[in-house]
Amino acid sequence: MKPNERRAVAAMYVGLGLTLVAAAVPYTTQLLADHVRAGYPAYTQERIDAAVTTYLVLLSVVGALGVAAWLWTTWAVRTGRRWARPAVTVMSVLGVSVGLVGLLTRDTSGDTGLPPVLGWAGMAPWLAALLAVALLWRNPRPMSR
Template structure:
């Protein structure tokens, strides 16, 4: 006998997870979009380090962009892996979702609030808050999964 692919009560959690994955992609792409358009990150670095030249600012922006892209890819892998576990009806899916939420929230809060040597937050606040945004559906998915278990 085969196991049902997804428990009926987990459909809402899965939909929430897909929304979170989408927001993670947006957050990961935002530094690239910013670099090509509004330059919020470059302006933030320039304000924090007025003595920096164009090369140093570009190097800082590139470093942040690469770091945020890696965090985004890891976050997306977390969403996809957790979604697979929920869809497959794995008993440990709730624990995995809770752990992924905790890790994601810690990374997002650290990125949004950590101060650099200038005394200001290192990451431009707009980009920092974009990292926090996927945590909201993460929390909702965790709540939905644990409610279904009760």
């Protein structure tokens, strides 16, 4: 592996870690419940709990897909796959798109569906993805396989 590829792999591992943190944060705080309660003050605790559970399932699936994408693309770069650079780029674009949806989508209350802190946490892995893409496309050369 060339130095830029090694640095890209390091950035990708950071992105993996940020994805794991972003997926865990909703489980460790009351941010979701507080956000739903503020947007829908007439909701009963049962409805708030149901909404939070739905969000947790959705965020867990997105987090698991993100982890899988990081592991797959990191493997591709480490093993010198010819298609690694385009794959990392495509996965990064998909990841930032999903992050922006989480950050910007408004629900029927008029507020964002996710609390802003969780939306921004979902965007954090994008910084590592941007660095990895930049490093991989810097002085590109065909990968060996």
